[in-house]
Amino acid sequence: MFTFVVSLFLLQAPAPGPPPSPAPGPIIVETVRQPPITREITMGDVVLGSVGFIGVVMIAAAGAGLLVGLFVVLKKRAEDKRAGPTDPGHSRLRT
Numbered sequence: 001m002f003t004f005v006v007s008l009f010l011l012q013a014p015a016p017g018p019p020p021s022p023a024p025g026p027i028i029v030e031t032v033r034q035p036p037i038t039r040e041i042t043m044g045d046v047v048l049g050s051v052g053f054i055g056v057v058m059i060a061a062a063g064a065g066l067l068v069g070l071f072v073v074l075k076k077r078a079e080d081k082r083a084g085p086t087d088p089g090h091s092r093l094r095t
Helices: 002-011 043-082
Strands: none
């Protein structure tokens, strides 16, 4: 019985597959105009960029230092004007 089932299985015709598809048409590729090639960055460009950046940072630090210094000097002068002399032998310096 087993051999009969196996022989029937082997004698079956394969199932028909899908019909062959037609040959594809030509493939059309649109090319987009490329941007112009940029120039290469050299070591000189890197050095100039970093020196410029450091210059901006130094100028900003100098400006911030001047503002803080002006604030401290004005604050000290205002405190000196409000405070009276603590010792008659002391003299006030005009700074």
